[in-house]
Amino acid sequence: METRITALRRRLAERGADAFFSLDPAANAYLTGFRGTTSAVLVTAGSAVLLCDFRYTEQAQRQASGCEVVEITGTMEGRVGEWLVKLGSRSAVFEPERVTFSQHGAVHAAAPGIALAAAPGLVEELRQIKDAGEIAKIRTACQIAESALADVVDGLRAGVTERETAALLEHEFKRRGAQRASFDTIALFGPRSSLPHGEPTDKPLEQGDIVLIDCGCVVDGYCSDLTRTFFYGRIPGAWAEEIYLCVQQAQQAALAALRAGVTASGVDAAARGLIARAGYGARFGHGTGHSVGIEVHENPRLNALSKAVLAAGMAVTVEPGIYLPGQGGVRIEDLAVVTGDGCDVLTAGISKDLQVIGK
Numbered sequence: 001m002e003t004r005i006t007a008l009r010r011r012l013a014e015r016g017a018d019a020f021f022s023l024d025p026a027a028n029a030y031l032t033g034f035r036g037t038t039s040a041v042l043v044t045a046g047s048a049v050l051l052c053d054f055r056y057t058e059q060a061q062r063q064a065s066g067c068e069v070v071e072i073t074g075t076m077e078g079r080v081g082e083w084l085v086k087l088g089s090r091s092a093v094f095e096p097e098r099v100t101f102s103q104h105g106a107v108h109a110a111a112p113g114i115a116l117a118a119a120p121g122l123v124e125e126l127r128q129i130k131d132a133g134e135i136a137k138i139r140t141a142c143q144i145a146e147s148a149l150a151d152v153v154d155g156l157r158a159g160v161t162e163r164e165t166a167a168l169l170e171h172e173f174k175r176r177g178a179q180r181a182s183f184d185t186i187a188l189f190g191p192r193s194s195l196p197h198g199e200p201t202d203k204p205l206e207q208g209d210i211v212l213i214d215c216g217c218v219v220d221g222y223c224s225d226l227t228r229t230f231f232y233g234r235i236p237g238a239w240a241e242e243i244y245l246c247v248q249q250a251q252q253a254a255l256a257a258l259r260a261g262v263t264a265s266g267v268d269a270a271a272r273g274l275i276a277r278a279g280y281g282a283r284f285g286h287g288t289g290h291s292v293g294i295e296v297h298e299n300p301r302l303n304a305l306s307k308a309v310l311a312a313g314m315a316v317t318v319e320p321g322i323y324l325p326g327q328g329g330v331r332i333e334d335l336a337v338v339t340g341d342g343c344d345v346l347t348a349g350i351s352k353d354l355q356v357i358g359k
Contacts, residue, residue, distance in 0.1 A: 004031050005048050005066050007126055012043070012093070015119060019044045019089040021107065025099035026294045034064040035221050040080045041067070044087050059086075077103050081110020093119035117313035118334055127293055128300065130253045131315040134222060134293065135337055138315055139346050141178065142335055146219050146349040148172035150173050153230060156358055158207065162187045162200035165213070173217035182223035184214035193229070194329040196286055197322060198266040207233035210240060211357070215298060225294040225317050225332030226347045232358045235271065236328065243322040244354050247330045250274040250320040251352070253274040254288055257338060258318065258343040271282035271302065271320040280322045289317040292335055314338040316347075 005301045008031065012020055022045045024026055028041045028050070036056040042049045047068035057071045070080040084092050084107075091110075094104070108116055130138065152169050166185040173181055188198045189205050195211040202289035205211070209232045216225040235241050254271035270289040274282045287303030292315050300308030302316060310316070319333030332352050336343040 004126065005043055008043055008123060009045060010044070010093065010211060011126075013123075015093060017091050017093040017117065017119070019087060020083065020093040020119075021092055021094055022123065023076060023080070023103055023119060024095065024183075026281070027095065027098060029221055029294050030123065032064040032067050033347060034060045036358035037318065039129060040042075040076050042080065042083050042087065044133055047288065050084060051076065051083065051089075059323060070269070075106060077106030078110045081107045081114075084114050089114050091115040091117065093117050095122050095124060095198045096120055110294055121299075124299060125247065127283055127298065127313060128291060130293060130315050130337070131313070135185055135315065138221045138224060138292065138337075139221035140183075141217050141219040141222055142226065142346040143349065144173060144176045144178050144219060145164075145215055145224045145226050146343055146347060148176060148217070149213060149215060149226065149228065150350055151228065153211070153213070153228075155162050156205060156211065156232065158232075158358070159204050161202045162189055162192070163202055164337070165205075166200040169213070169215050173215075178212070178219050178339065180218050180223075182218055182225060185213035186227075187217070188212045188329075189232075191326055191328050194323040194325050194327060196323055196331070205232055208236040209233075210236065210330070212331060212332065214333065216292075217293070221294055221295070223292050224347070225267070225292050225296055225319075225333065225335050226351070227319055227331045227351075228350055229330045229332060231354070231356045234356060235354075239324070240328060240330075241354065243324065244299075244330045245277060246278045246280060246300050247320055247332050248352055248354070251318055251332045251334070254318045254320060255336065255343060258310070258338060260310055260312040260338055260340045264300045264302045264308040264310060266302055266304045267310070268304050268306070283322045283324060284320060285323075286321070289319050289333075291316050294353065310338050312338055312340050 257270040288301035291298040321331030323329035
């Protein structure tokens with residue numbers, strides 16, 4: 001963690017700022033290793049301090065490194081302002097995407113003589129390139145998610161509900177050693193698979209249903225993300241096979257385009273162009289992917305508007321889809337680490353070939 005704080009100090013010096021403060025759990029976990037939900041981090045040229053309350057002191061002392069752990073009472077924002085004064089800061093920067101208007105006002109009120117300035121992406125840009133330890137944690141999270149998904153899909157039977165399937169997956173994550181799910185598991189059957197981020201319901205599994213499952217888990221603070229689409233009992237029609245094969249080809253094209261030095265929008269275009277040429281462009285309305293790390297959705301994003309250039313060590317999803325309202329949808333998602341000459345797919349354990357299950 002000290003090397004991350006050192007890198008942050010270099011960026012502070014480049015901006016001519018005395019201090020940095022963060023109230024964001026993800027940034028604080030990245031900088032110090034502390035994974036509690038409430039904390040603050042302050043970094044200056046000579047100091048690094050983690051503030052937490054009584055609930056987290058023991059945890060912080062075990063997890064945090066490269067910083068002084070200080071137990072506080074009262075409001076976190078007020079203590080941040082006081083510590084900026086104590087550290088002799090004249091100016092302090094923060095990531096505006098991760099500090100609310102209210103939090104900014106409270107820090108300013110506690111340190112009225114200190115100039116507070118927004119520094120977009122100050123820590124977030126450091127987080128984009130994963131080191132070997134981070135990749136190892138993401139890889140383990142992927143392996144656990146794949147193992148759980150394979151077992152749950154193998155056990156699917158007619159009558160089980162979407163909600164039961166999602167709950168079983170999250171149970172299996174924890175049983176295999178994960179801390180929790182990366183996000184609320186998506187399990188959608190039949191026509192409801194056309195909802196890109198649909199919420200599981202009591203819809204029972206029936207013959208001919210599309211089964212779309214989007215899931216992931218957290219291991220040592222790092223996320224995985226994986227989507228597979230199956231057909232239960234039989235394929236519901238030629239249209240379903242057509243969109244499945246189209247999405248499969250689009251995903252393969254995007255993975256083939258993924259490497260250091262290419263633009264995020266270029267990877268998106270590889271998938272989007274193929275789907276558009278097949279006549280389904282209007283039914284693929286989300287980006288092709290996003291970065292994954294401490295948070296399941298990080299930057300850069302793989303979409304048509306992104307100006308990001310990909311670099312080795314970025315961990316990104318590739319997840320094109322086609323969604324036909326009232327009929328069903330298909331999404332195939334892998335998580336891959338960008339390399340100099342391609343990518344390392346971390347979710348290669350479950351086939352992406354068209355599969356009819358439950359026969």
